[in-house]
Amino acid sequence: MRLFMKFRQTKPVAVAAAKASFSAATAYRIEQDPRLPSAKKEPRERRRPDPLSAIFEQEVVPILAEAPGLRPIAIFEEMIRRHPELGHGIRRTLERRVRAWRALHGAEREVIFRQTHEPGRMGLSDFTDMGDLAVTIGGVALDHRLYHFRLVYSGFEHAHVVLGGESFVALAEGLQNALWALGGAPFEHRSDSLSAAFRNLDKDAREDLTRRYDDLCAHYGMTPTRNNKGVAHENGSVESSHGHIKAIIKDALLMRISADFEDLPAYRRFVDEIVSRRNARHRPRIEVERAQLKTLPERRTSDYEEVGVHVTSSGGFTLRKVFYSVPSRLIGHRLRVRLHDDRLDVFIGGTPLMTLSRGRAHPSGRHAHVVNYRHVIHALRKKPMALLNLVYRDQLFPREAFRRTFDALLERLPDRQACRIMVDLLALAHDRGCEAELADALAAGLNANDLPDMEALRARFTPDPARVPTVVVTLAPLQSYEALLDDSQMGDAA
Known part of the structure; x- marks a missing residue:
């Protein structure tokens, strides 16, 4: 038909029909009604009959009008x-009718x-939870998040493992690491509303946190902005990238066979290598x-x-509902503590x-308790029974084998003897x-169901006096040094 209509522009009906390979009668019928088939x-x-004809307008439409956000599955069940x-x-x-x-x-x-x-206009920051990857450090589950920085134009990314929640400290450390790895700062920095960091803070603390965030951006010459609370797509260039980087890390963990790492720096190097490969593209x-x-x-x-913290007679200080032990010589002193995401730097x-x-x-x-047995072992030697009901007893043991040993000692020996042996073991390790x-x-x-033999352990881990070499140092008389100086030097010195 299209071919006929083309020839009909210059040819009579019969000629155009012949060139289009159909009859003249068909051609005249097309002339009367030129619509396409x-x-x-x-x-x-x-x-077939409409199964919703009796209920859609009468029942479904009023529900949709009253509750526009109602899911079709809920309407179906009703x-x-x-x-x-x-x-x-x-x-x-x-569902199709509702749509x-x-x-x-x-x-x-x-x-x-x-x-x-x-280019160079905007950088974005956000946090994403990594708990579903089941990463472990030395067999212990690592509860952590990932601070994620991204440049909107080029897609440059930086990721930093965060042990705590979303906080200003984590944001400041991760952002500065990203900027110094990049070698420059964008004109504008956007983060989420920092609602997690503001949670449980009073008005003065929230104002202080806002001022610190503004000062951080001002130090690098960036204009600080925040997306509206609950509007994730305003940070979409980094939000959408969360899923990609988490999927890549998950794949890398599967290819690595194990999600267990020797220590936290090893896991951070692993994440840095993955992000570096993404940036290379x-x-x-x-x-x-x-x-x-x-x-x-x-x-x-x-x-x-x-x-600022005060060291109490318990041999430590409490900060953010965590007790930290320090050497007992600091009892009574006022210390300055710099609180980072993963560590505390202590100053006097x-x-x-x-x-x-x-x-x-x-x-x-x-x-919670962060305790180093080396800080209190000297006092435990004098009061070994204090170990029995010590508040942070389980956190005191440096390794799992020590805790299991103490449980076995308590089970099979009197409390006093068990505490004495355990304190001796800690003292030997120290x-x-x-x-x-x-x-x-x-x-x-423990595997052999034997209790520790202190005499054998002391002999094993204490140097044998017979095998320690005797070192004799013979000091030269001071007069012998004068022979190194000639008369002229002596004269100059005089």
Whole structure:
């Protein structure tokens, strides 16, 4: 027919019909009605009765009008409850009918406006939970999140393992690590509303946190912005990337065969390597954007909270519902603590003292304990029975073998004798620096159902005096040094 209509522009009806290979009668019929065959088809009628004809307008539409957000499955279950004779076969029909009704009569929906992004303009920060990956450190489950930074234009990414929740300290540390790895700062930085960081804070604390976030961005010359609470798509360039990076890490863990790591730095190196491979794919765009970034300042700004603590007679201090032990010589002193996401840097005045692993309070609100047996072993030697009902007894043991040994001692020996032997074991580990080797020996004894033999262990881990070499140092007389100086040198010195 299309060929006939083409020839009909210049040829008579009979000639055009012949060239199109059909009869003149057909050609004259087309002349009278030039519509295409597809336009002449009448709409197909239903081939079977409509199962919703009696209920859709009368019952379903009023429900949709009153509760626009109601799911079709809920409407379906309600209709089945009201009219059991309909059967479950109408579910898809009802869902399609509801979708069509909402397209014609439903409420207006939110529109996502795609943006044009300029290089160097915006960087985004957000946190994502990593608990579903079941990562372990030395066999212990690691409860952690991932701080995720991304440049909108080039797709440059940086990820930092966060042990606690969403906090300003974690944001400050992760953001600065990302900027210094990138070598520049974008003009604008956007984060989520920081609702998790603001939770349980009073008004003054919230204002202080806001000021610190603004000061952090000002240090790098960035304009601080936040997306509206609960509107994830405003941070969409990093939100959508969460799923990708988590899927890649999950695949890498499966290829690695094991999700257990020797220590936290090993797991962080693992994540850094994965992110680096992702950045390598965007290297040309990253180089273009890097040239547009702001120059970094001369130094980083603080990525910690500083608080003052008092060391009590218990040999430690309590901070954020966690008790930390310190050497007993610090009892009564006031210490400055820099609180990082994964550690505490402890100072007395301006002098750094030590670094402690950061603990977290129990989800139930109970206090937790971060204890080093080396801080209290000298006092336990004088009061071994204090170990029996010690509040942080389980956290005192440096390894699992020590805890199991104490349980076996309590089960088979009097309390006083069990505490004395356990304190002697801890003292031996401290004095001889043989904690790991002693733990292996204790584990072997437990497997053989034997209690520790202190005499044998002391002989094993204490140097034999007969085998220790005697070192004799003979000091030269001071007069012999004068022979090294000649007369002229003596004269100059005079």
